[in-house]
Amino acid sequence: MRLTKQSNYAVRILMYCAANEGELSKVATIAKVYDVSEYFLFKILQPLVEGGYIETVRGRFGGIRMAKPASEISLGEVIRAAEDKFVMAECFDDEEATCPLVDACAFNSALAEALGAFFNVLDSYTIEDLVVNRKNVRELLGLFGLEGEELAKAASDN
Numbered sequence: 001m002r003l004t005k006q007s008n009y010a011v012r013i014l015m016y017c018a019a020n021e022g023e024l025s026k027v028a029t030i031a032k033v034y035d036v037s038e039y040f041l042f043k044i045l046q047p048l049v050e051g052g053y054i055e056t057v058r059g060r061f062g063g064i065r066m067a068k069p070a071s072e073i074s075l076g077e078v079i080r081a082a083e084d085k086f087v088m089a090e091c092f093d094d095e096e097a098t099c100p101l102v103d104a105c106a107f108n109s110a111l112a113e114a115l116g117a118f119f120n121v122l123d124s125y126t127i128e129d130l131v132v133n134r135k136n137v138r139e140l141l142g143l144f145g146l147e148g149e150e151l152a153k154a155a156s157d158n
Contacts, residue, residue, distance in 0.1 A: 003079065009036065009044050010082035011075065014053060014127045018070035019137045024063030033141055044082065051081040070131065076122035086115055 016030050027045070031038045045064065048054040055067040066073075099105065131137045 004083060005040075006044050007079050007082040009034065009041065010048055010078055011127070011130070013041065013044060013048060013064075014066070014070070014073065014078060015130050015137065016141055017054065017064060017066045018127050018131045019134055019141055020143050021066065021070070024057055024061070024065050026063045029142075047081045048078075051077075053078065053081070070127035073127045074123045075125040075127065075130070076119045078127070079122055080119070 012034055013030060016033065017025050027038050027041050031041050034041075045054060045056070049056060049067075052067050053073055054064050056062065056064050
């Protein structure tokens with residue numbers, strides 16, 4: 001099974017915002033970090049906002065941020081929100097199913113079971129789990145602000 005770019009970048013947007021916790025993130029900055037167009041990210045933001053994962057702040061100093069803690073957002077629910085369909089084979093698509101065995105086929109049942117297992121695994125991970133090594137993630141995303149212990153250490157070094 002292959003996820004769409006929309007799902008991939010929906011997760012990446014959430015990871016960026018989770019790594020940048022407490023701060024507003026600019027879509028232009030996220031687009032630059034991930035080397036994609038702002039227009040593409042704005043399209044992906046819509047289901048994330050509607051799903052209550054991201055909130056937007058308008059205005060000159062606006063941006064986006066997590067609408068709820070990353071620890072409360074499962075990877076599976078994000079993928080479900082971002083994907084239109086989960087068509088693993090023709091028989092999963094009601095509009096295109098032409099096989100006469102579609103209602104009695106064991107292949108269809110096996111694929112449905114596999115898809116269920118796929119989501120069970122994704123549901124066991126949160127966005128927080130994906131950014132657990134926050135310092136490394138922050139560095140890789142170009143988020144170099146000092147936080148908590150780093151701030152205290154920097155103050156004691158001066």
